[in-house]
Amino acid sequence: MLDALSKSFFHALARSASLERMASRYGMSGRAGFARRFIAGETADEAIAQARQIQAGGLLLTLDQLGESITTLGEAEAATAVYLTLIEKIRAAGIDRNISVKPTQLGLDIDPAVCVDNVKRILSLARDHDFFVRIDMENTPYIQKTLDMFSAVWTQGFRNTGVVLQSAVFRSEEDAKAVSVTGARVRLVKGAYKEPSAVAYQAKADVDAAFVRILQYLMTDGHYPAIATHDPAMIDATKAFAAEKGIAKDRFEFQMLYGIRRDLQASLMADGYRMRVYVPFGKQWFPYFMRRLGERPANVGFILKAIVGER
Secondary structure (H helix, E strand, O other), X not given: OXXXXXXXXXXXXXXXXXXXHHHHHHOOOOOOOHHHHOOOOOOHHHHHHHHHHHHXXXXXXXXXXXXXXXXXXXXXXXHHHHHXXXXXXXXXXXXXXXXXXXXXXXXXXXXXXXXXXXXXXXXHHHHHOOOEEEEOOOOHHHHHHHHHHHHHHHHOOOOOEEEEEEOOEXXXXXXXXXXXXXXXXXXXXXXXXXXXXXXXOOOHHHHHHHHHHHHHHXXXXXXXXXXXXXXXHHHHHHHHHHHHHOOOHHHOEEEEEOOOOHHHHHHHHHOOOOEEEEEEEOOOOHHHHHHHHHHOOHHHHHHHHHHHHHO
Protein backbone atom coordinates (compact mmCIF):
# COMPACT_ATOMS: atom_id res chain seq x y z
CA MET A 1 0.00 0.00 0.00
CA LEU A 2 2.81 2.42 0.88
CA ASP A 3 4.52 1.67 -2.43
CA ALA A 4 1.33 2.50 -4.31
CA LEU A 5 0.83 5.72 -2.34
CA SER A 6 4.44 6.72 -2.97
CA LYS A 7 4.07 6.23 -6.71
CA SER A 8 0.78 8.15 -6.75
CA PHE A 9 2.28 11.05 -4.82
CA PHE A 10 5.39 11.45 -6.97
CA HIS A 11 3.51 10.92 -10.22
CA ALA A 12 1.18 13.73 -9.20
CA LEU A 13 4.17 15.97 -8.51
CA ALA A 14 5.65 15.01 -11.87
CA ARG A 15 2.65 16.62 -13.57
CA SER A 16 3.18 19.96 -11.82
CA ALA A 17 4.42 22.52 -14.33
CA SER A 18 5.36 25.01 -11.60
CA LEU A 19 7.39 22.42 -9.70
CA GLU A 20 9.11 21.39 -12.91
CA ARG A 21 10.07 25.00 -13.64
CA MET A 22 11.49 25.42 -10.14
CA ALA A 23 13.33 22.10 -10.21
CA SER A 24 14.75 22.80 -13.67
CA ARG A 25 16.32 25.97 -12.33
CA TYR A 26 18.47 24.12 -9.81
CA GLY A 27 18.40 20.41 -10.59
CA MET A 28 21.17 20.33 -13.18
CA SER A 29 22.88 23.62 -12.36
CA GLY A 30 26.62 23.12 -12.06
CA ARG A 31 28.26 19.95 -10.84
CA ALA A 32 26.35 20.10 -7.56
CA GLY A 33 22.86 20.10 -9.13
CA PHE A 34 20.74 17.69 -7.08
CA ALA A 35 19.39 15.81 -10.13
CA ARG A 36 22.88 14.94 -11.34
CA ARG A 37 22.91 11.93 -9.01
CA PHE A 38 20.39 10.27 -11.36
CA ILE A 39 20.81 12.20 -14.64
CA ALA A 40 24.12 12.02 -16.51
CA GLY A 41 23.73 15.44 -18.10
CA GLU A 42 21.53 17.52 -20.35
CA THR A 43 23.53 16.79 -23.51
CA ALA A 44 24.90 13.68 -25.19
CA ASP A 45 28.44 14.93 -24.68
CA GLU A 46 27.89 15.21 -20.92
CA ALA A 47 26.39 11.73 -20.80
CA ILE A 48 29.23 10.21 -22.80
CA ALA A 49 31.76 11.77 -20.43
CA GLN A 50 30.01 10.06 -17.51
CA ALA A 51 29.67 6.85 -19.49
CA ARG A 52 33.42 6.76 -20.09
CA GLN A 53 34.00 6.75 -16.35
CA ILE A 54 31.45 3.98 -15.81
CA GLN A 55 32.94 1.81 -18.53
CA ALA A 56 36.44 2.40 -17.19
CA GLY A 57 35.24 0.72 -14.01
CA GLY A 58 34.31 -2.41 -15.95
CA LEU A 59 30.55 -1.90 -16.23
CA LEU A 60 28.43 -2.16 -19.38
CA LEU A 61 26.34 0.76 -20.64
CA THR A 62 23.14 1.81 -22.35
CA LEU A 63 22.49 5.50 -23.10
CA ASP A 64 19.01 6.98 -23.24
CA GLN A 65 17.75 10.42 -24.23
CA LEU A 66 14.99 11.43 -21.81
CA GLY A 67 11.68 12.78 -23.04
CA GLU A 68 8.29 11.27 -23.78
CA SER A 69 4.83 12.08 -25.14
CA ILE A 70 5.91 14.70 -27.66
CA THR A 71 3.07 16.55 -29.39
CA THR A 72 4.30 17.20 -32.95
CA LEU A 73 5.96 15.19 -35.68
CA GLY A 74 8.64 17.87 -35.76
CA GLU A 75 9.57 16.98 -32.18
CA ALA A 76 9.65 13.28 -33.14
CA GLU A 77 11.98 14.10 -36.03
CA ALA A 78 14.22 16.11 -33.70
CA ALA A 79 14.38 13.24 -31.20
CA THR A 80 15.23 10.80 -33.99
CA ALA A 81 18.02 13.10 -35.16
CA VAL A 82 19.45 13.18 -31.62
CA TYR A 83 19.62 9.39 -31.58
CA LEU A 84 21.28 9.23 -35.00
CA THR A 85 23.86 11.74 -33.79
CA LEU A 86 24.23 9.85 -30.51
CA ILE A 87 25.16 6.67 -32.39
CA GLU A 88 27.94 8.55 -34.18
CA LYS A 89 29.15 10.16 -30.96
CA ILE A 90 29.25 6.80 -29.17
CA ARG A 91 31.24 5.31 -32.07
CA ALA A 92 33.73 8.16 -31.86
CA ALA A 93 34.01 7.81 -28.09
CA GLY A 94 34.69 4.08 -28.30
CA ILE A 95 32.23 3.16 -25.58
CA ASP A 96 29.64 0.38 -25.35
CA ARG A 97 27.38 0.39 -28.43
CA ASN A 98 24.04 0.14 -26.72
CA ILE A 99 21.17 2.66 -26.57
CA SER A 100 17.53 2.79 -25.40
CA VAL A 101 14.65 4.61 -27.12
CA LYS A 102 11.13 5.59 -26.05
CA PRO A 103 8.35 5.05 -28.64
CA THR A 104 6.27 8.10 -27.64
CA GLN A 105 9.35 10.26 -28.07
CA LEU A 106 9.55 9.05 -31.67
CA GLY A 107 5.92 9.74 -32.53
CA LEU A 108 3.91 6.72 -31.35
CA ASP A 109 1.16 8.93 -29.91
CA ILE A 110 0.79 10.99 -33.07
CA ASP A 111 1.32 8.60 -35.98
CA PRO A 112 2.37 4.97 -35.34
CA ALA A 113 3.54 4.60 -38.95
CA VAL A 114 5.88 7.57 -38.57
CA CYS A 115 7.13 6.08 -35.28
CA VAL A 116 7.94 2.80 -37.05
CA ASP A 117 9.82 4.70 -39.75
CA ASN A 118 11.80 6.66 -37.15
CA VAL A 119 12.68 3.50 -35.24
CA LYS A 120 13.76 1.83 -38.49
CA ARG A 121 16.08 4.76 -39.28
CA ILE A 122 17.71 4.38 -35.87
CA LEU A 123 17.91 0.60 -36.13
CA SER A 124 19.36 0.77 -39.64
CA LEU A 125 22.24 3.03 -38.63
CA ALA A 126 22.67 1.05 -35.43
CA ARG A 127 22.88 -2.22 -37.37
CA ASP A 128 25.48 -0.75 -39.71
CA HIS A 129 27.68 -0.04 -36.68
CA ASP A 130 26.92 -3.09 -34.53
CA PHE A 131 24.72 -1.34 -31.95
CA PHE A 132 21.94 -2.89 -29.89
CA VAL A 133 18.80 -0.77 -29.43
CA ARG A 134 16.42 -1.44 -26.55
CA ILE A 135 12.84 -0.25 -27.10
CA ASP A 136 11.61 0.99 -23.73
CA MET A 137 8.13 0.23 -22.42
CA GLU A 138 5.93 3.02 -21.10
CA ASN A 139 2.64 2.83 -19.22
CA THR A 140 -0.15 0.41 -20.07
CA PRO A 141 -1.98 2.45 -22.75
CA TYR A 142 1.15 2.05 -24.88
CA ILE A 143 1.99 -1.61 -24.29
CA GLN A 144 0.15 -3.10 -27.25
CA LYS A 145 1.15 -0.23 -29.53
CA THR A 146 4.78 -0.69 -28.54
CA LEU A 147 4.69 -4.44 -29.07
CA ASP A 148 3.00 -3.96 -32.44
CA MET A 149 5.69 -1.49 -33.45
CA PHE A 150 8.41 -3.85 -32.24
CA SER A 151 6.84 -6.72 -34.20
CA ALA A 152 6.77 -4.56 -37.33
CA VAL A 153 10.49 -3.84 -37.26
CA TRP A 154 11.40 -7.36 -36.13
CA THR A 155 9.56 -8.99 -39.01
CA GLN A 156 11.34 -6.62 -41.39
CA GLY A 157 14.64 -8.15 -40.36
CA PHE A 158 15.91 -5.88 -37.62
CA ARG A 159 17.44 -8.25 -35.09
CA ASN A 160 19.53 -5.69 -33.20
CA THR A 161 16.69 -4.76 -30.88
CA GLY A 162 14.67 -5.95 -27.90
CA VAL A 163 11.85 -4.80 -25.62
CA VAL A 164 11.09 -4.12 -21.97
CA LEU A 165 8.35 -5.80 -19.91
CA GLN A 166 7.05 -4.83 -16.47
CA SER A 167 6.26 -7.49 -13.89
CA ALA A 168 3.65 -5.21 -12.27
CA VAL A 169 1.46 -5.57 -15.34
CA PHE A 170 -0.76 -8.66 -15.50
CA ARG A 171 -0.20 -9.36 -19.19
CA SER A 172 3.59 -9.36 -19.00
CA GLU A 173 3.91 -13.09 -18.32
CA GLU A 174 2.17 -13.91 -21.59
CA ASP A 175 4.01 -11.12 -23.40
CA ALA A 176 7.33 -12.57 -22.21
CA LYS A 177 6.45 -15.88 -23.82
CA ALA A 178 5.26 -14.29 -27.05
CA VAL A 179 8.37 -12.13 -27.42
CA SER A 180 10.74 -14.97 -26.51
CA VAL A 181 9.25 -17.23 -29.18
CA THR A 182 10.44 -14.74 -31.80
CA GLY A 183 14.01 -14.92 -30.50
CA ALA A 184 14.07 -11.33 -29.23
CA ARG A 185 15.62 -10.18 -25.98
CA VAL A 186 13.58 -8.95 -23.01
CA ARG A 187 14.58 -6.49 -20.33
CA LEU A 188 12.54 -7.26 -17.20
CA VAL A 189 11.67 -4.46 -14.77
CA LYS A 190 9.13 -4.15 -11.97
CA GLY A 191 7.54 -1.01 -13.45
CA ALA A 192 7.81 2.64 -12.47
CA TYR A 193 4.35 3.78 -13.57
CA LYS A 194 1.29 4.08 -11.37
CA GLU A 195 -1.20 1.70 -12.99
CA PRO A 196 -4.85 0.90 -12.16
CA SER A 197 -5.76 -2.31 -10.34
CA ALA A 198 -7.64 -3.57 -13.40
CA VAL A 199 -4.36 -4.09 -15.29
CA ALA A 200 -1.58 -4.27 -12.73
CA TYR A 201 -0.66 -5.64 -9.31
CA GLN A 202 -0.82 -3.09 -6.51
CA ALA A 203 1.04 -4.93 -3.73
CA LYS A 204 4.81 -5.20 -3.78
CA ALA A 205 4.65 -8.89 -2.87
CA ASP A 206 2.56 -9.61 -5.97
CA VAL A 207 4.84 -7.55 -8.22
CA ASP A 208 7.86 -9.39 -6.80
CA ALA A 209 6.26 -12.81 -7.25
CA ALA A 210 5.48 -12.04 -10.89
CA PHE A 211 9.02 -10.74 -11.37
CA VAL A 212 10.44 -14.06 -10.15
CA ARG A 213 8.10 -16.10 -12.35
CA ILE A 214 8.98 -14.09 -15.44
CA LEU A 215 12.72 -14.05 -14.77
CA GLN A 216 12.73 -17.82 -14.35
CA TYR A 217 10.96 -18.25 -17.67
CA LEU A 218 13.32 -15.84 -19.41
CA MET A 219 16.39 -17.49 -17.91
CA THR A 220 15.40 -20.92 -19.29
CA ASP A 221 13.38 -20.12 -22.42
CA GLY A 222 14.36 -16.55 -23.27
CA HIS A 223 17.35 -15.10 -25.08
CA TYR A 224 20.01 -13.30 -23.03
CA PRO A 225 17.52 -11.62 -20.65
CA ALA A 226 18.32 -8.39 -18.83
CA ILE A 227 17.25 -8.55 -15.18
CA ALA A 228 16.78 -4.89 -14.28
CA THR A 229 16.34 -4.38 -10.55
CA HIS A 230 17.92 -2.75 -7.51
CA ASP A 231 16.12 -5.09 -5.14
CA PRO A 232 18.57 -7.43 -3.38
CA ALA A 233 15.84 -10.06 -2.97
CA MET A 234 15.22 -10.17 -6.73
CA ILE A 235 18.96 -10.25 -7.41
CA ASP A 236 19.39 -13.14 -4.97
CA ALA A 237 16.45 -14.97 -6.60
CA THR A 238 18.11 -14.59 -10.00
CA LYS A 239 21.48 -15.80 -8.77
CA ALA A 240 19.94 -18.75 -6.93
CA PHE A 241 17.89 -19.85 -9.95
CA ALA A 242 20.90 -19.56 -12.26
CA ALA A 243 22.98 -21.69 -9.88
CA GLU A 244 20.19 -24.26 -9.50
CA LYS A 245 19.76 -24.63 -13.28
CA GLY A 246 23.44 -24.38 -14.14
CA ILE A 247 22.92 -21.19 -16.16
CA ALA A 248 26.26 -19.56 -16.95
CA LYS A 249 26.83 -15.94 -15.90
CA ASP A 250 27.32 -14.87 -19.52
CA ARG A 251 23.81 -16.00 -20.55
CA PHE A 252 22.11 -13.04 -18.87
CA GLU A 253 22.91 -9.66 -17.38
CA PHE A 254 21.82 -7.44 -14.53
CA GLN A 255 20.87 -3.84 -15.19
CA MET A 256 20.56 -0.86 -12.86
CA LEU A 257 19.96 2.84 -13.18
CA TYR A 258 22.69 5.45 -13.16
CA GLY A 259 23.34 6.71 -9.64
CA ILE A 260 21.31 4.04 -7.83
CA ARG A 261 22.83 1.22 -5.73
CA ARG A 262 26.32 1.72 -7.05
CA ASP A 263 27.50 -0.60 -4.28
CA LEU A 264 25.40 -3.43 -5.71
CA GLN A 265 26.61 -2.67 -9.21
CA ALA A 266 30.22 -3.01 -8.14
CA SER A 267 29.51 -6.12 -6.08
CA LEU A 268 27.81 -7.96 -8.94
CA MET A 269 30.60 -7.05 -11.34
CA ALA A 270 33.20 -8.25 -8.83
CA ASP A 271 31.34 -11.57 -8.58
CA GLY A 272 31.66 -12.09 -12.32
CA TYR A 273 28.15 -11.10 -13.42
CA ARG A 274 27.51 -8.86 -16.38
CA MET A 275 26.27 -5.53 -15.03
CA ARG A 276 24.87 -2.81 -17.31
CA VAL A 277 24.13 0.77 -16.23
CA TYR A 278 21.24 2.69 -17.79
CA VAL A 279 22.61 6.20 -18.39
CA PRO A 280 19.87 8.83 -18.99
CA PHE A 281 20.44 12.35 -20.27
CA GLY A 282 18.48 15.26 -21.68
CA LYS A 283 16.74 18.48 -20.79
CA GLN A 284 13.39 16.76 -20.18
CA TRP A 285 14.60 14.92 -17.10
CA PHE A 286 11.97 15.96 -14.56
CA PRO A 287 9.30 13.21 -15.06
CA TYR A 288 11.97 10.50 -15.04
CA PHE A 289 13.52 12.00 -11.93
CA MET A 290 10.19 12.04 -10.08
CA ARG A 291 9.54 8.40 -10.96
CA ARG A 292 12.88 7.48 -9.43
CA LEU A 293 11.81 9.16 -6.19
CA GLY A 294 8.47 7.37 -6.30
CA GLU A 295 10.19 4.00 -6.69
CA ARG A 296 12.44 4.55 -3.69
CA PRO A 297 11.40 7.38 -1.35
CA ALA A 298 14.69 6.97 0.53
CA ASN A 299 16.18 8.86 -2.41
CA VAL A 300 14.36 11.96 -1.17
CA GLY A 301 16.75 12.15 1.76
CA PHE A 302 19.70 12.29 -0.60
CA ILE A 303 18.07 15.05 -2.63
CA LEU A 304 17.21 17.15 0.44
CA LYS A 305 20.79 16.88 1.69
CA ALA A 306 22.05 18.00 -1.70
CA ILE A 307 19.71 20.98 -1.77
CA VAL A 308 20.61 22.06 1.76
CA GLY A 309 24.28 21.62 0.97
CA GLU A 310 24.03 24.08 -1.92
CA ARG A 311 22.86 26.92 0.27
